[in-house]
Amino acid sequence: xxxxxxxxxxxxxxxxxxxxxxxxxxxxxxxxxxxxxxxxxxxxxxxxxxxxxxxxxxxxxxxxxxxxxxxxxxxxxxxxxxxxxxxxxxxxxxxxxxxxxxxxxxxxxxxxxxxxxxxxxxxxxxxxxxxxxxxxxxxxxxxxxxxxxxxxxxxxxxxxxxxxxx
Numbered sequence: 001x002x003x004x005x006x007x008x009x010x011x012x013x014x015x016x017x018x019x020x021x022x023x024x025x026x027x028x029x030x031x032x033x034x035x036x037x038x039x040x041x042x043x044x045x046x047x048x049x050x051x052x053x054x055x056x057x058x059x060x061x062x063x064x065x066x067x068x069x070x071x072x073x074x075x076x077x078x079x080x081x082x083x084x085x086x087x088x089x090x091x092x093x094x095x096x097x098x099x100x101x102x103x104x105x106x107x108x109x110x111x112x113x114x115x116x117x118x119x120x121x122x123x124x125x126x127x128x129x130x131x132x133x134x135x136x137x138x139x140x141x142x143x144x145x146x147x148x149x150x151x152x153x154x155x156x157x158x159x160x161x162x163x164x165x166x
Contacts (some may be wrong), residue, residue, distance in 0.1 A: 017045035021118035
């Protein structure tokens with residue numbers, strides 16, 4: 001159930017292209033993702049639906065903040081109105097900063113999902129968890145060796161098999 005909700009949420013927030021992810025883009029995205037960097041939307045063929053992200057985040061904030069407001073409102077009215085003003089400033093800042101964190105978090109989840117999907121397409125015989133860091137190193141070496149795009153798949157597969165047989 002949680003997986004269905006997560007998938008529904010990601011499909012609501014992001015537009016995913018039907019085009020397959022190219023091998024070079026997968027290798028670059030995998031390397032960036034393993035380094036903890038944000039992957040370019042275009043590399044994995046998806047984009048953020050900004051209006052939907054605002055709607056989703058707004059509903060999420062509403063579900064969290066309304067109960068919190070109902071609980072704390074009576075307390076703040078009895079104490080001092082200055083505390084109420086300061087807390088509203090703090091909550092406003094958290095909501096606006098939180099949206100950026102929300103975008104980054106959902107982008108990382110979507111990137112991981114699309115990398116796994118593309119991995120299953122390009123490397124069906126090699127488990128992502130085991131080979132992602134190995135393929136990252138092979139890709140970096142391919143960049144240093146200036147391997148052409150046409151020979152990249154052959155180069156990577158040869159190096160994976162070579163590494164696997166050691």
